[in-house]
Amino acid sequence: MKLSALTLETIGNRVVMSWKADNRALQLTFSGTERSLPAAADAAFASCLMPAMLLGEELTVDESFNVSKALLSNLAQFQQYFVSWFDDLQWVNILIPEQQLHDNTVAPSDNAVFYSGGVDASYSFFELKNNINHLIFCLGLDIQLGEHERCEKALSAAQQFALHYDKNLIVMETNFRDAFPELSAKRCQIVLLISYSLALGLCNLYVPASHDARELEPFITHPLTDPLLSNALTNVIHHGMISRMKKTAAIANSDQALNYLRVCNASSQFNCGECEKCLRTMAALATLDKQSAALPVLAPRKLRAVQIWTPGIYHMWQDIYDSAVQNNKAGLAKEVAKLCKAYDRKQLLKQIKKQIAVIITDLKLRLLNSK
Numbered sequence: 001m002k003l004s005a006l007t008l009e010t011i012g013n014r015v016v017m018s019w020k021a022d023n024r025a026l027q028l029t030f031s032g033t034e035r036s037l038p039a040a041a042d043a044a045f046a047s048c049l050m051p052a053m054l055l056g057e058e059l060t061v062d063e064s065f066n067v068s069k070a071l072l073s074n075l076a077q078f079q080q081y082f083v084s085w086f087d088d089l090q091w092v093n094i095l096i097p098e099q100q101l102h103d104n105t106v107a108p109s110d111n112a113v114f115y116s117g118g119v120d121a122s123y124s125f126f127e128l129k130n131n132i133n134h135l136i137f138c139l140g141l142d143i144q145l146g147e148h149e150r151c152e153k154a155l156s157a158a159q160q161f162a163l164h165y166d167k168n169l170i171v172m173e174t175n176f177r178d179a180f181p182e183l184s185a186k187r188c189q190i191v192l193l194i195s196y197s198l199a200l201g202l203c204n205l206y207v208p209a210s211h212d213a214r215e216l217e218p219f220i221t222h223p224l225t226d227p228l229l230s231n232a233l234t235n236v237i238h239h240g241m242i243s244r245m246k247k248t249a250a251i252a253n254s255d256q257a258l259n260y261l262r263v264c265n266a267s268s269q270f271n272c273g274e275c276e277k278c279l280r281t282m283a284a285l286a287t288l289d290k291q292s293a294a295l296p297v298l299a300p301r302k303l304r305a306v307q308i309w310t311p312g313i314y315h316m317w318q319d320i321y322d323s324a325v326q327n328n329k330a331g332l333a334k335e336v337a338k339l340c341k342a343y344d345r346k347q348l349l350k351q352i353k354k355q356i357a358v359i360i361t362d363l364k365l366r367l368l369n370s371k
Contacts (some may be wrong), residue, residue: 001052004062006044008037017199019044019064021051024180028196029173033134035200038106041065042231043199049075049092050188051180053082056090061100069101071198071231078228085218106201108233112136112170113206114193117157117262119281120208123247124240125165126254128206135162136197136205140174141185142265153270157260157294164256172196186265190221194229194236206239213241215312245319248284258285258292271295276306280316286332287323303335308343317343 006019017028017040026044030037037043045059045067052059061067075094082089113128115121115135125132137158139151155171162169176192177185185192190207197205207226210219223238230236240247251257266275273282273296282298285291308314317339324333 001048001055001057002060002062003045003048003065006041006064008040017044021048021179025175026179027175028199030170030199031173032168032170033200037199038201039068039104039231039233040199042068042071043196046071046075046195046198046229046231047176047192049078049094049195050089050191051183052092053079053089054183054187056092058093058095060095063100065096066100066102067096068231068233069103071229072096072101074228074230078225081222081225081228102232104201104232106233108201108203110134110202111204111206112197112200112202113239114138114197114208115158115161115169116142117154117161117260118208119244119247119251119261119263120210120240122251122254122257122261123242124206124208126251126257127240129165129167131204132167132206134168134170134202136170136172136193138172138174138193138196140172140176141189141192144177145173145175147268150268150270154262157262161256161260170200187220190226191229194226198229198231198234201233203233204235204237206237209238209240209242211241211312212243212246212315214243215315217310217312219312243319244280244316245284245287245323248281249288249323252285252288252290258290259294261292261294263295274302276308276313279303279306280313280320283320283332283336284323287320287327287329289327298332300332300335303339306339308339314340314343 001021004020009016013031015030015037019026045061045065049059079091083091110133111131112134113124113132115125115137139145143150143154159169194207207221210221226238227236262270263281264271264275264278266272271278271294278295279302282295286298291297308317317336321333321336321340324336
């Protein structure tokens with residue numbers, strides 16, 4: 001995959017980055033910033049690493065790319081982690097001429113945190129708000145650019161939240177999904193968000209954590225890998241590794257956070273109120289006697305349709321159960337307990353099947369050896 005023809009153009013109050021990945025035309029538009037995008041090449045380059053790893057393609061650049069030595073050095077370890085975690089990712093060679101590597105000497109300034117309207121992002125914002133200058137919001141990944149109503153509603157919510165707390169909102173728009181239609185945007189999303197934000201030349205970029213230490217598992221955002229996307233200017237920080245239940249409790253007294261809460265990626269709606277993530281958030285709030293105007297009131301029986309698939313999500317539901325018990329929500333605790341027990345049974349069955357397979361293999365070897 002050869003990256004080429006990187007250009008910057010100011011159009012009205014927007015700054016547009018354009019480049020090519022082979023014959024794919026990529027574009028990233030920034031609004032809400034007067035920054036000159038001092039690390040545009042790092043952003044374009046880093047954002048194409050995950051697609052190259054998914055497609056198994058060597059990554060090269062033309063003369064329009066001058067890339068941070070620090071970033072390139074970090075990416076070797078970054079690749080090592082991801083190829084050991086995920087079978088669909090391949091180690092790729094990165095070829096950049098020595099004369100196109102640099103250590104940027106521009107003094108970085110300002111700090112930013114990603115803001116999507118979700119629990120993780122809201123928690124990180126409140127924890128960091130005295131040190132934060134910008135909120136960064138993206139369109140074109142979890143929310144597709146063609147979903148006009150959803151784009152407008154989510155953007156309006158982010159604008160109102162930023163305005164209320166007197167913070168600047170930087171909006172990024174990417175055509176990644178059009179350029180790489182064969183790849184899942186969700187598969188690359190956090191890596192893309194971090195990579196794109198490098199263009200801004202920030203001092204510190206905070207990435208809201210998805211899991212606490214107990215829930216850690218191979219994932220697209222992780223305390224081991226997020227910081228490896230730092231370059232010579234921007235320090236990338238994985239922030240807020242506490243349980244989702246504790247985060248929910250921390251933001252539950254903020255009307256602003258609850259009014260603009262957006263957790264759903266399962267449908268074209270702002271929040272569908274039916275998916276596991278919506279129901280998990282609704283259940284967590286219900287244990288605290290809290291309600292978001294952006295989500296329906298929880299009917300506990302709806303939890304019977306929920307299925308838990310990963311240990312991380314299981315631990316989140318366990319925390320909700322504990323909160324329900326502590327707050328005397330017996331009916332809700334009962335329904336959540338059923339979910340957790342169903343997951344326990346499923347895991348036990350997997351272990352039994354695995355042990356049976358081991359026994360069968362051992363018996364076959366014994367039979368072969370006895371002949």
